[in-house]
Amino acid sequence: MxxxxxxxxxxxxxxxxxxxxxxxxxxxxxxxxxxxxxxxxxxxxxxxxxxxxxxxxxxxxxxxxxxxxxxxxxxxxxxxxxxxxxxxxxxxxxxxxxxxxxxxxxxxxxxxxxxxxxxxxxxxxxxxxLQQLESLDWILNSRSPAGFRRGLRAKLEGLGAPLKEIEAGLMEVLGDIQSQLDFPEYEVGRFDKTKLISGLRSFKTKLEASLGSYTRALRTFNSWKVVIIGPPNSGKSSLFNRLLGYQRSIVFNQAGTTRDLVEDYLSFEAMDLVLVDTAGIREANEAIEALGIEKTLASLKEANVICWLTDTGVAPPGKLMELHADKNWLVISSKQDSGAPFLEGSLGVSAHTGEGLDDLRKLLKPLDQAEKSDELGICSERQRVHLEAAIAHLEKAAADIESDVYLEIAAESLGLAKKELELILGEIPNDDIIRSILSRFCIGK
Ligand SMILES: Nc1nc2c(ncn2[C@@H]2O[C@H](COP(=O)(O)OP(=O)(O)OP(=O)(O)O)[C@@H](O)[C@H]2O)c(=O)[nH]1
Ligand SMILES: [Mg+2]
The missing domain is CATH 3.30.1360.120 (Probable tRNA modification gtpase trme; domain 1)
Structure with missing residues (x-):
């Protein structure tokens, strides 16, 4: 306890x-x-x-x-x-x-x-x-409203209620299994294997949903990284500067102007984005340009959003999209004030007139998904580890019930799953855990 x-x-x-x-x-x-x-x-x-x-x-x-x-x-x-x-x-x-x-x-x-x-x-x-201590990290350090709300909700409401509901469900299943083990003849007919398994799987689905929402929330805990790429001279640096509101990158009417990654913070609607300007992608003319392009391509691994900017109506290279299929892609047609070609299905903008930029900002807004009110809004890696372990134990228990002979082992797995859920609430904290949480805090907190 x-x-x-x-x-x-x-x-x-x-x-x-x-x-x-x-x-x-x-x-x-x-x-x-x-x-x-x-x-x-x-x-x-x-x-x-x-x-x-x-x-x-x-x-x-x-x-x-x-x-x-x-x-x-x-x-x-x-x-x-x-x-x-x-x-x-x-x-x-x-x-x-x-x-x-x-x-x-x-x-x-x-x-x-x-x-x-x-x-x-x-x-x-x-x-x-312990769990409130962990939520403080999200309240203080989240870079998006979604992350901050997750922390605040965990602190105010705690994870107790939804967890206790699942724990109570597990206890019921455990009771049924125990009765079947103790009085197999008497309970015959009452032991509904299919119902138990589907019950366990529904708890598992709930926990998996929480895990998924945590993974998504993690992406908004830190600043959302938006990388602008495209062919040389397509207007990447101009768009970058226009979004930031000042001349951060050099703009020049010559392909291959930007050589290095240029990063800056962009704040809007209480969110921090990291905006990255890059070297235009093409067959490089010089070794130094090739290095810049290499950096551009490497930067995509860290990106949350990849903006492909074209002033000639050229779509992003299929290979690149395939390689980064897990990212959010935004295809943008630039220089729309000067009659540059518009690529079907893209967003038309002009860094010179500001056309289309409000729409672009809306699209850049990080995923800000509302959590469901009964969702287990975990907010630490420690909690995630226990959640994953609980899911694994539940799956094992369901499989063991399916193959009748292993009912005792299923009961053991359910006990372990319950224990993992208790650990999420930090009921058995140790010094190392506390030290690792506090190491993320600043002086004065
Ligand atoms: N008319 C018009 N010209 C633009 C616009 N955006 C950029 N340009 C012009 O296009 C040229 C290239 O702009 P950059 O922003 O340097 O393009 P880039 O994609 O960063 O180029 P590299 O760094 O060489 O890859 C400059 O002469 C800009 O003034 C726009 O919205 N409208
Ligand atoms: Mg540039």
Whole structure:
């Protein structure tokens, strides 16, 4: 059953900037540990703080010099994110101010937190479950709304309900098998083999659907890579620049201008795409151009979307499409303002006038598939491994039931499948798992 992590008294107080480092209106600094309130009292000169009530304060160092004005909140243990005494300071978002405040805090028996240390303390104090800890990675680091929603849903709703439903179904099947094993004569007629097998296969299908949706979601967790390829001079760099909104690549009326891969981020509708401009594909005239074309072709392995751009109505080479049949292909006819040929079935655009670019942006939008509400929205490789193992055990159990003689073995496989599902919820966490999850967190989280 669930083993709650033991509560461990924190021996020290940690602090960190919890917002991104850089210039902004506000920056949030957090402290966690037994000395948090003491540091706050010293820096504000105020003795009493009402729990969880934000107050305006002027922060000073030990020489009484003003560090900044800030809004501070004190969260006494155990009602805080980490379960320890915590303080949150919202100061002005200038890195110089942030550094001054952090220096003052660490001079008062507080140290800078390690990456993920706040979350680790929350986990140790039972404030966050393992699976919630994993969902934070998706909430904080996803590059698409779909990924972020997956993380948020896993954190708010947990995987418990859909998993428990499957587990309950497995228990029922196990019960039927046990009765058949214990009272074979009595249960004759009631043991419906076909029904059991189809029940198991339907659980398996459900789990496979979750696995599929996780694989798709993974592709949107990281930035979606869109690679623009095509013959030389077809207008790839012009389109690339137009989408980015500035002159990132050199544009020139001569075939073979772009030699290297040119990459940049393109943000729209809260998504980050990596857009890649490439060397035009043709029989190269020079060795250096051949190297560029080699790079173009190699870059396709990493692509999520391949845009084939043509200004002569030429379709993408069949061999290339075959080689990358697993990618999303977009065929685009360029230079439509100048009467360039339009390839049937393609999208017509003009980098000069902007024609067709809104449609192109819509097509570039990463797969943003909504999950079904009863779907098991797993969000870590650890969970995926257990899900795959559960699927394998279920398939084995179904096969064993099919060949009657192996009912005991089928029961064993079902037990193993159930155990794997329990492991997804992190009911038996170990230190290595926690360490590997936290290693993906940044300082201040
Ligand atoms: N009329 C018109 N000309 C365009 C358009 N897009 C590009 N061009 C012109 O086509 C020529 C080649 O443009 P590039 O963007 O450098 O083409 P490219 O495909 O990157 O070429 P390589 O890097 O050599 O493979 C330039 O003279 C551009 O001004 C367009 O939408 N309309
Ligand atoms: Mg170019």
């Amino acid at each position: 669930a083993t709650k992590p033991e509560k461990v008294e924190a021996v020290d107080t940690i602090c960190a900037l919890s917002t991104a480092l850089g210039r902004s209106a506000l920056a949030v600094i957090r402290l966690s540990g037994p000395g948090s309130l003491f540091v706050l009292q010293k820096m504000t000169g105020r003795k009493e703080f009402h729990p969880r009530r934000a107050t305006y304060e002027v922060l000073r160092d030990r020489d009484d010099s003003v560090l900044d004005e800030a809004v501070v909140t004190y969260y006494p243990a155990p009602n805080s994110f980490t379960g320890e005494d915590m303080v949150e300071i919202s100061c002005h978002g200038n890195p110089i101010i942030v550094e001054g405040i952090l220096n003052e805090i660490v001079s008062r028996e507080t140290r800078l937190a390690e990456p993920g240390e706040f979350s680790q303390r929350a986990f140790v104090n039972g404030k966050l479950g």
